Amino acid sequence: MKEERIVVPANGYLMLLLFLVLFFGGIVAIVLTQTGWPVFAIVASLILMFGFVMVQPNNSRVLLLFGKYVGTIKKNGFYWVNPFYTKKKISLRASNFDSERLKVNDKLGNPIMISTILVWRVTNTYKAAFDVDNFENFVRVQTDAAVRKLASMYPYDNFADEGHDEDITLRSSVNEVSEALEKEIEERLLIAGIEVLEARIGYLAYAQEIANAMLKRQQATAIVAARHKIVEGAVSMVEMALEELSKKDIVELDEERKAAMVSNLMVVLCSDKDASPIVNAGTLNH
Structure with missing residues (x-):
C-alpha cells in the first residue's frame, strides 16, 4: 500500500465500558469466589486499555501493525483500536x-x-x-x-x-x-x-559588503531621473515663453537674444538654488 487509507475505529466509550466491567468485575469475582480464574478478565481488561486513542481536531493517528501500515484516523474523537497497533501522531494543522x-x-x-x-x-x-x-x-x-x-x-x-x-x-x-x-x-x-x-x-x-555602494547607486539613479524631469519641464516652459512673446508681439528678439534668453531661463529653471535676479534699468543693448 502506497496511498493513505482512512479508517474509522471502534467507539472508545463502549470499549471503555467493557474495560470497566472486566476490570472491576474481575476484582469483585475474585473477592466473592476466592478463585483465580477472574484474573484472566483483569488481564484482558489491561490489554484492552492499550487500544484507547484520542484524536484531537486537526490531528491524526497513523496505525501500524508490526511495521505494516493499517490506516489513518483523521476524524477527531475517542476511539479504540487493536492494542498491538503502533499509533503515530501527525498534526494536520497549518x-x-x-x-x-x-x-x-x-x-x-x-x-x-x-x-x-x-x-x-x-x-x-x-x-x-x-x-x-x-x-x-x-x-x-x-x-x-x-x-x-x-x-x-x-x-x-x-x-x-x-x-x-x-x-x-x-x-x-x-x-x-x-x-x-x-x-x-x-x-x-x-x-x-x-x-x-x-x-x-x-x-x-x-549583502552588507555591497549595501552602501548600492544605496549610493540608487540615490544617483533617483537624482538623474529627477534632473531629467526638470530639464524636460524647463524646455517646455522656455518653448512656451518664446511662442507667447512672438505671438503677442511684446518684444522682437533676434537669434542672439533668443539664445541668451534661453540660456538664462534654463539656468533659472534647472538650478538647485533660487536665482538672484539682476534688473536691467537701461536698454536691451546695455
Missing part, C-alpha cells in the same frame, strides 16, 4: 516556517540576503510518515533550496542603464515572485504529502 536569512547571488551575481515565510500543512499522512525520513526537517531543507534557486532566477532590482531591463525583479515584483516561490516549494514538498498554503519573501536586502 504550520508557519520562517527560514533563516540566506546569503545568495541574484541573477546579476550580486550577493543578497533573503529569507522566506512559509505556511504549510500535511494532507497525506502516509507520504509524510513513510516517504521521507523527517517531514518537518524536509520542509526546512527544501524551502531553503527553493529560495536559493528563486534568487538566482531574478535580479534584485532593475538596472536599465546597464542593459538589464527585467520585467520581474525580487524587490518590485512581489506577487509574481511569491507565486513562483510557492510553485517551486510545492513541487518539492509534494513527495512528502505537504500542501503549501502561502509562501512569500520575508526579508530581502543587499
Whole structure:
C-alpha cells in the first residue's frame, strides 16, 4: 500500500465500558469466589486499555501493525483500536516556517540576503510518515533550496542603464515572485504529502559588503531621473515663453537674444538654488 487509507475505529466509550466491567468485575469475582480464574478478565481488561486513542481536531493517528501500515484516523474523537497497533501522531494543522536569512547571488551575481515565510500543512499522512525520513526537517531543507534557486532566477532590482531591463525583479515584483516561490516549494514538498498554503519573501536586502555602494547607486539613479524631469519641464516652459512673446508681439528678439534668453531661463529653471535676479534699468543693448 502506497496511498493513505482512512479508517474509522471502534467507539472508545463502549470499549471503555467493557474495560470497566472486566476490570472491576474481575476484582469483585475474585473477592466473592476466592478463585483465580477472574484474573484472566483483569488481564484482558489491561490489554484492552492499550487500544484507547484520542484524536484531537486537526490531528491524526497513523496505525501500524508490526511495521505494516493499517490506516489513518483523521476524524477527531475517542476511539479504540487493536492494542498491538503502533499509533503515530501527525498534526494536520497549518504550520508557519520562517527560514533563516540566506546569503545568495541574484541573477546579476550580486550577493543578497533573503529569507522566506512559509505556511504549510500535511494532507497525506502516509507520504509524510513513510516517504521521507523527517517531514518537518524536509520542509526546512527544501524551502531553503527553493529560495536559493528563486534568487538566482531574478535580479534584485532593475538596472536599465546597464542593459538589464527585467520585467520581474525580487524587490518590485512581489506577487509574481511569491507565486513562483510557492510553485517551486510545492513541487518539492509534494513527495512528502505537504500542501503549501502561502509562501512569500520575508526579508530581502543587499549583502552588507555591497549595501552602501548600492544605496549610493540608487540615490544617483533617483537624482538623474529627477534632473531629467526638470530639464524636460524647463524646455517646455522656455518653448512656451518664446511662442507667447512672438505671438503677442511684446518684444522682437533676434537669434542672439533668443539664445541668451534661453540660456538664462534654463539656468533659472534647472538650478538647485533660487536665482538672484539682476534688473536691467537701461536698454536691451546695455
